[in-house]
Amino acid sequence: MKKFFILLIISIQFGGIAQEANDILSKVVTKLNTVNDYTVTATVKANVPMIKILPSKATIYFKQKDKFKVVSKGIVILPKQGFTEINTFLANKKSYLAVAGDTTKISGVLTKLITVIPNGESSDIILAKLWIDTKRSVIMKSQITTKSNGSVATTYSYGDNVTYGLPSQLVFEIDVKAFKLPKSVAADINKSTVEKKTKPNNKGVITISLTDYKVNTGLSDAVFTKKK
Amino acid sequence: MLLKNTYNEFIKILSKPRSYLGIGALTLLVGIIIFAMKADGRSIISFVTSSFEQTLTFNGDVLNGNLIAFIILQMLIVHIPLLVALVTGDLISGEAAMGTIRMLATKPISRTNIVLSKFIAGAMYTLFLTLWLGFFALFVSRQIFGTGDLIVLNSDGLVILQDADVLWRFGLGFCVAFLALLTVSTLSIALSAFAENSIGPIVSTMAIIILFTIIGSLDVTVFDNIKPFLFTTHMASWRSFFEDPVPFSSIIQSIIILVVHNIVLVAIAVYKFNKKDITS
Secondary structure, three states: OHHHHHHHHHHHHHHHHHHHHHHHHHHHHHHHHOOOEEEEEEEEEEEEOOEEEOOEEEEEEEEOOOEEEEEOOOOEEEEOOOOOHHHHHHHOHHHEEEEEEEEEEEOOEEEEEEEEEEOOOOOOEEEEEEEEEOOOOEEEEEEEEEOOOEEEEEEEEEOHHHHHOOEEEEEEEEEOOOOOOOOOOOOOOOOOOHHHOOOOOOEEEEEEEEEEEEEOOOOOOHHHHOOO | OHHHHHHHHHHHHHHOHHHHHHHHHHHHHHHHHHHHHHHHHHHHHHHHHOOHHHOEEEEOOOOOHHHHHHHHHHHHOOOHHHHHHHHHOOOOHHHHHHOOHHHHHOOOOOHHHHHHHHHHHHHHHHHHHHHHHHHHHHHHHHHHHOOOOEEEEEOOEEEEEOHHHOHHHHHHHHHHHHHHHHHHHHHHHHHHOOOOOOHHHHHHHHHHHHHHHHHHHOOOHHHOOOHHHOHHHHOOHHHHHHOOOOOHHHHHHHHHHHHHHHHHHHHHHHHHHHHOOOOO
């Protein structure tokens, strides 16, 4: 009888934690769903080991539920994941289990950690940790681990479009696996490689500043299909 | 007299069919590379970027005229020395083989000026070849593929240069590439002063380039002291203009070494030609 009560208390407690997490996530998703489409100008600064690139500009187009396109005059480097995956993943409530964790301050804002674990094995996401500002119902930080691309940590800053849950800056911290350069193409044969055996920095940081949002303008599907 | 003789020497170069062989070969090779890039350029680019694309995406037009021009330069700059030596290696020894060297020496011009005029004519041919390559590589590629940021793969990673920041690099890169090819031209003229037939200086020039390139690429400490003084070490200096930041000090050092090579080789050619027995 005693054991039954202990189990009952634990399950009520855990159920409460899961319910709390689901409520918080639900508010975040609801906020994100108020955005049907947007266009935004992005300034991308990439500080990635073995890549030298100056800050570059691009225009990002997004339309629910997962249409996403980047258009730029020059070359822009972006993380392979982290823009729309989590929004799409969170939209389907049945596909994951959410657990609430500790509260932490991020950039002076009190956040609640929500750990999201997918129910099935088909999802590319293995684990997602989201630090959510419960007052504004926006994600302040995320750490997403996927099968295909390892781990990406993203820090969010918000400006005028916080009402839509759209960030003004994203800072991606990515795991850079040891890039291998094809030697036949790196044809600087006279340069010795011996001097470059320094310990590789395997963290890359990509900062994306987002300005001039145009939200819910009724973006046409053709934008996502036509070539640049 | 030097200018008149230089003009005559240039006319002689133009009158030889082999002079057009290089231009024809360059045009054909550039055409083939452009065709290959148009047909299957994306897969070649992904071969370079695939390692990065596990984590990152490259947005924008990666396959553009600037990249094609860079690839063409990188591929062909290795082969152009042969095309240069094919013509310049024949300038003195060809005259000896045909017997016209005696008639040339009877002209009211010093032997030193004869060698200098051949050197200048050879330099003009080399310059024309470099400009021809530049025109096709850069102008035609940019017309066909359009412009855009340039991705350069160096031994220490990728450098992405903005479109507006590329043309001056190509310009200066071509200048240094010309100086490197001029060194090949001068070497073959110097060797030509020692020979009585055309094949010897041409083959010897290529053999020296191959030998020096192999020594330069071997990571063996015993060669470390001589590597900086081999002209082949500095033949790829044009590539340094596509690094960020541009290592100007090492480029200037390369230019000095190439210029010194040219001066020494011309001096050797002049000395040898002045001593040459043309009566037997």
